[in-house]
Amino acid sequence: MLPSEADLQLLFARLNCAYFDGEVPDCRIRYNERFRNAAGRITFTTPVPLIELSPKHFRIHPEALEETLLHEMIHAWCAHRFGERGHGPNFRRMMRRCGISSIHHEMGAVKPLHESPRRYILRCERCAFETLRKRRPARPASCPRCNRRRFDPRFPLTVYEVVQVRPAGTTVPARAACDGPRREAVQT
Numbered sequence: 001m002l003p004s005e006a007d008l009q010l011l012f013a014r015l016n017c018a019y020f021d022g023e024v025p026d027c028r029i030r031y032n033e034r035f036r037n038a039a040g041r042i043t044f045t046t047p048v049p050l051i052e053l054s055p056k057h058f059r060i061h062p063e064a065l066e067e068t069l070l071h072e073m074i075h076a077w078c079a080h081r082f083g084e085r086g087h088g089p090n091f092r093r094m095m096r097r098c099g100i101s102s103i104h105h106e107m108g109a110v111k112p113l114h115e116s117p118r119r120y121i122l123r124c125e126r127c128a129f130e131t132l133r134k135r136r137p138a139r140p141a142s143c144p145r146c147n148r149r150r151f152d153p154r155f156p157l158t159v160y161e162v163v164q165v166r167p168a169g170t171t172v173p174a175r176a177a178c179d180g181p182r183r184e185a186v187q188t
Contacts, residue, residue: 002055002062005030008069012051015070019098024077029069031055040068042075044085049076070098119162126155136161 003011008029016024027042027049035041035054043050051072058065074094078084084091087103095103120133124143136159139151146155 002031002058002065008053011066011069012073015066015073019070020073020077023081024073025049025080027051027073027076029053039064040072042072044079049079051076067100071095071100071103074098074100121160121162122157123160124155124157129157 012024012027012029016022025048029051031054032052033055035052035056038054039057040051040053043052051069053065053068053072058068074091075085077094078088078091082090092103120136121130122133122137122141123130124146127143127145129143129145137157140153141157142152142155143157
């Protein structure tokens with residue numbers, strides 16, 4: 001069972017005292033079920049930064065929750081103290097001081113619990129530009145190749161809804177997949 005969001009705030013306070021002498025600014029902490037590949041992230045919203053954690057990852061790897069929260073707290077500390085975001089030298093130095101060996105968490109991808117099967121293809125009929133989107137655009141959009149500025153109704157994107165997805169094979173030809181790697185005979 002995962003800690004409640006209130007318990008996460010207490011963990012945040014404990015880690016803040018233990019590793020940062022209380023220098024990490026206050027952050028809101030919440031779970032975000034939509035994360036697929038990320039275990040956590042920090043968003044520098046005003047007035048208080050937001051740390052979001054993936055409950056799907058931590059249901060499988062509960063031991064990684066504290067280290068992930070600590071990782072996001074290092075981001076908050078670096079932004080507050082040095083005005084830096086990302087994984088720069090100050091971040092890495094503090095990471096080592098906290099005993100974290102890698103900026104990456106090897107927890108694998110976890111599918112969203114309620115992922116929508118709907119997908120949309122936006123296509124420019126003029127230049128054949130295509131892009132895939134999970135949501136139908138809420139407002140009119142124009143082709144980014146034909147028009148590099150704001151929306152221009154002369155270069156509209158046509159919206160196609162993808163209604164069926166079916167397996168079409170792999171990227172490896174069938175014979176190569178069965179035979180395995182090819183080796184040439186060497187005569188001696």
